[in-house]
Structure formats: C-alpha cells, structure tokens
Amino acid sequence: MNPILNQNLFLVKEHIGMFKAANNYDIYDPASNQIIMNCRENSLGIFTKILRFTDYKRMTPFNVEITTASGEKLISVKRGVALFRSTVHVFDEKERLVGTFKQKFFSFGGRFEILDKNERPVCTLQGKWTGWDFKFTHENKQLAQVNKKWAGMGKEFFTSADNYVLQIEEAVAADSPIRQLILAAVMCIDMVLKE
Numbered sequence: 001m002n003p004i005l006n007q008n009l010f011l012v013k014e015h016i017g018m019f020k021a022a023n024n025y026d027i028y029d030p031a032s033n034q035i036i037m038n039c040r041e042n043s044l045g046i047f048t049k050i051l052r053f054t055d056y057k058r059m060t061p062f063n064v065e066i067t068t069a070s071g072e073k074l075i076s077v078k079r080g081v082a083l084f085r086s087t088v089h090v091f092d093e094k095e096r097l098v099g100t101f102k103q104k105f106f107s108f109g110g111r112f113e114i115l116d117k118n119e120r121p122v123c124t125l126q127g128k129w130t131g132w133d134f135k136f137t138h139e140n141k142q143l144a145q146v147n148k149k150w151a152g153m154g155k156e157f158f159t160s161a162d163n164y165v166l167q168i169e170e171a172v173a174a175d176s177p178i179r180q181l182i183l184a185a186v187m188c189i190d191m192v193l194k195e
Helices: 046-051 177-194
Strands: 009-014 025-029 034-040 062-068 073-079 087-092 097-103 111-116 121-127 133-138 141-147 163-168
Touching (some): 009 177, 111 177, 141 177
Antiparallel strands (some): 034 062, 111 121, 121 133, 133 141
16 A cells, blocks of 8 residues: 555545536645645546536446556546445555445435445444534544544635545554545545535
8 A cells, every 4th residue: 555545634625617527636735735646537428427417416427546646546436327325446556446335325414334345344434414524433433534624734725615634543554444445435425425
C-alpha cells in the first residue's frame, strides 16, 4: 500500500461546474495545502452521462480511480447499475479486491456496511440526516469521520459546500486495508447517498 495513505487527515475538494456528469475531486495535505491525490471518473459512457442529468443519477454506474498527484494508481471504486441499493467494489492498485460497501435499506442519513474482501464486516459508515457528518465505526469504536467542518490550515480552500475533511483515527494501522476502504467510501458518499 502506498505510504501516502498513512496520513490521518485529508482535505477533499470537489470540482464544480455547470453541466458536469463526472464526479472529480482533489485531495489535499492540510499541512502543505498541496494536492496529494486525485479522484477521477474518466470512463463514462454516453448513456451514463445523459442519465447523470436526470432523476436516475443515483442509479448510474461509476468507475472512479484515486491516484497520486503524479498519476500512480492507488484505488479504484466501481459500481454497476443500482436499482434499490448500492453494492460498491473497491480494488487496490493491482486491481485486487480490497472490499465492498453495501448500502442499507431504510437508514436515516445514509448507511453502508463496509466489508473486507472475504465479506466480513470491518466497519459501518453512518450519516446524520440533518447534515453532512459521517462516522466510520466498528464495535462502538470510531475509526474515522468525514464532515464539512475544518478550522485548521487551508480553510480558505474548504469553505464551500463541495468540500470536506476526512480524519482517520490514530488507532487504524498505517498499513491496514481499512484505510483504502475508508478513503474509497468517502469518494462514494456524494454518488450513493447525497446526490
């Protein structure tokens, strides 16, 4: 696993624009305010692009790649068409399955079960329906959180509604695949739960 994923704090900025079909993000290091990763959805088909401008947007498939700023692949996140609930697959830089997310029915604010490659639960992503605040927990322990509140260096970059902060707890081991799953899940919140 790339050492860039060992950090515990990431600032995520969504690319905004009118008539954009793809979901693209830049991920910053808060200490330097430098882009350290890119999240791009490059291979959209024509029908998917069209459906992204309709009420069916949350059902469309996606294939997102997270790379270093220099273009080295870190993670890919893929989902087919989602009719009732989403199942998202996460792959490492060599296209090996790291794990999956399964959306829960009838959850207020949104909820995923995050499973490892053997379908064992590793954590749950739970959101609040009143705002943009999500927590990753396992056995009543918080592993990470993502929200739109940031009061540290770089806050001038992160003041609009399209930007948020991911903070991974120190207790999550630096080489744990849970880090890949958490980062991948954060890139999916907008596409699966919030659009």
